[in-house]
Amino acid sequence: MDYTYLIHTYLEGRLEEPLEEVLFGELSRNGALRKELSAQINLTNAAKRDASSILPTEAEKTALFAELGFAEIASAESTLVESALVESVVAESIGAAEALSGASNLSVVQSVVLMLCSAIALTLGVRSDSVFYANNTENIHNEVSERQALKLPLLVMSMPQERTESHFSDNMKSNYAFSQKPLPSASNLVAEDGNVNEESQEQVYSSSDDFNSANTDIQAVKTFVAEYPLQTQARLPLGIKHRPQLSSTFLQMSDNMIEQFPVQLGIRHLLGGGKLGLHGAIQYALNKEQAIGFEGGTEAARLLVRNAGNGDVRAMSANDESVFSGTAYYRHTFTRFALLPNKALVPFVQGGIGVVGRSGAVQGMGGLRFDVAPELSFVLAAEVKMPVFYAEQHFQSKTGISIGMQYHISDK
């Protein structure tokens, strides 16, 4: 007698009474059968738990209702956009604009409109980067070699997607974007009235008789590959930014002081431009042109290697003289966390190396940046800025227009 099947039938509530007694008798004697009972219960309970974890998302609902042309939902969508703008501003104001990131598929016209909207927010210290063209390519990551090693079916996917997007960002450190997921293109193989397409049904059944068929599960491979996509993206950010700051510094050193005491200490607090923080710095002047140092504070920490073309070295002041510096920095935030695969909660970490040069009102910068958590990304970026500074004793205002070029490689 197949007791395994009896257990199944019993759990389904379809076992007749005489067989129930037979089954119980066997269960009382047979430990392996009790394990089988436990396994079947565990399996169905896991399925129920899995079912409860699948929920329709708000984005799906919004897209669906918009597709059906419901005005209320459509207006709600624009409200979402507005709130996104507000959120971006708020996030900037608390120094946490990088708390949100995403991608969008907006038209060029929408991009321009959003950029204009963002310009309105300039007085709040928000910077707008509008990307008018981006080319994304999803590539295969290291599971390619894994699957090859396992001699498993491999589907190489390369799906270039051209798109335009517009987003707000905090000084290129992260983006907030509006996400619009298009509804799927409907299969025209099902009758509009929802009736069964018998022909297609038969085709499916006739092709799926053999459970152990050796055909390639394209879908499974797609899923497998899609778990670790690497995305590359070229961007042309165009930005305008206004950033007022209140700050105080001390130990601004004259050239004579540098000669006498090459180690420079400083502290400053920042308020404005979306930043609130306290920084300390130490720099060692190698000579009048070059200095190395470390700056750290509530917002960021960085190593500085600085070379001033005109011989003027200043630890933390910024003016319109020619300055070239190499920089390596580490930055973390405690307002954004990521859950790593091993369940560790880590703060958002960003680092990079680069060069910054400024001559007169024009500032150029280029370098490599890496972000870790919640996404891993590498950014090769070059940017030219034209900031206009206004500085009083404790007040500094910087307004600038920038244009740049970035190349991103990330796992999102």
Next chain:
Amino acid sequence: MLHQQRVETCSDAELMRIFHSSPSERERVFSEIYRRYAQRTKVYCVRVVGNDDDGSDIFQETFVRFFRAAVREPQIENIGGYVMRIARNLCLNHKRDTKSTVTIDEWERAMPDFPNYEREELLNLIAVALEYLDFEYREAFVLRYYQDCSYEQIAEVTGASISTVTNRIWRAKDKLKTVLKPYLAEFEAFTE
């Protein structure tokens, strides 16, 4: 008037009557229909198709098609069944277009030998294992254990006989059990 009452208390048939008698109420009615059937429809689509993205697309398309059909057809009384039929047709078409089957051998080679899984990974495990079942077995398993449908309801949705449904459910469960055998002890956590 009927459509003055709260839609939450209406039966499916009453909802459809309001839907047709008062076009201005359509959004409200549709919203209620979505509230009632979205979750189970999404569960069905995602798990039967075996892919979150495709399942989500089919889920949304199901409701788009339902709405369009509802505009034309006033006689829909069993909304849940109607939505399920549309979802099933779309899943069948998706299945036909992708033609997927992977052997148990491949599953075993792909999985590590050591069962040391976190809770979410265990759930993912059962979801992935489902993909290795043929469509009719997977569908029977999802309808029975994910949606808690009776054998009679499954027979109605799939158009199969009760005995066929019984056989499919058993075979699906048996195969999943075989595939997941090394990990079933880990599923113990779900029963506690």
